[in-house]
Amino acid sequence: MSTLAGPVPAVPALPSPQALVDGQRAWGRNAVVYLVLTVAFLVLAGLDDRLFQDVSLWKKPAKFALSIGVYFATLAWCAALLPAAFWQTTRGRLMSRIAVLTAAFEMAYIALMAGLEEASHFNVATPLTSVMYALMGLGAMTLTAISPWLAVEIARVREGWRRDPVLLAVVVGLVLTFVLGAGAGGDLGAQK
Numbered sequence: 001m002s003t004l005a006g007p008v009p010a011v012p013a014l015p016s017p018q019a020l021v022d023g024q025r026a027w028g029r030n031a032v033v034y035l036v037l038t039v040a041f042l043v044l045a046g047l048d049d050r051l052f053q054d055v056s057l058w059k060k061p062a063k064f065a066l067s068i069g070v071y072f073a074t075l076a077w078c079a080a081l082l083p084a085a086f087w088q089t090t091r092g093r094l095m096s097r098i099a100v101l102t103a104a105f106e107m108a109y110i111a112l113m114a115g116l117e118e119a120s121h122f123n124v125a126t127p128l129t130s131v132m133y134a135l136m137g138l139g140a141m142t143l144t145a146i147s148p149w150l151a152v153e154i155a156r157v158r159e160g161w162r163r164d165p166v167l168l169a170v171v172v173g174l175v176l177t178f179v180l181g182a183g184a185g186g187d188l189g190a191q192k
Contacts (some may be wrong), residue, residue, distance in 0.1 A: 024079035024087060026096045027072045030103065034069030037107070038062050050117060057114045064110050068103050075099065075146065078170055081154050095149055102143045106136060140182075147177040 041062035050057050079087070086092045109132060113120035124130040151174035154161065161167035 024076050024096060026100050027076035027079060030100055031069050031073035031076055034065045034072060034103070034107070037065040038069060041065055041111075052114070052117055052119070057117060060120070061107070061111045061114050064107060068107060071143075072099070072103070075150060078150055078154065078174060081167070081170065082157055086153065086157070091153070095146060095153075099143060099146045102139045106139045106143065109136060144178045144181040147174040147181075151175050 041058045045056040045058035045062065048057060082092075087096065110120045113123070118129070120136065121133065123133055151171045154167070154174075155171050158164070158167055161171055
């Protein structure tokens with residue numbers, strides 16, 4: 001049962017461009033921005049012949065931009081399951097802003113290090129790169145933690161979520177995104 005004013009939106013059967021716009025505007029816009037960045041990095045990879053460890057400098061930023069773009073598109077679609085009024089609450093605004101700012105930090109650092117021909121991950125060569133690598137790990141954990149937070153909000157608003165196969169899949173999928181993503185990321189980050 002929703003405690004927020006306004007009707008609870010119907011469950012969209014498949015993601016639609018309108019769901020991305022209506023669900024959570026900042027996340028929908030960021031999905032588009034990161035997908036455009038993916039193309040820009042791929043163009044740079046074609047124009048800039050510099051390599052890092054025998055791979056174009058711009059391939060890693062392209063992969064991360066694509067991943068973040070798909071993540072934001074998924075979050076935006078799931079956000080359409082909440083009433084629009086939720087995104088005007090403190091929790092809604094905080095959830096949205098944390099995701100956007102964290103992703104921007106991650107992407108900016110990865111792109112900067114690529115341009116400098118240095119590793120962004122596993123780079124502990126200097127005190128600064130060690131701190132930045134640790135902050136990237138914290139950022140990745142924070143970004144993936146948005147998923148279970150969103151799952152909790154959807155479950156709170158949609159009391160019949162356990163009986164609806166689509167809602168159940170969304171809630172479980174969002175939680176598993178964090179469990180598997182943070183688990184794999186933590187394991188990778190612990191390796192040298």
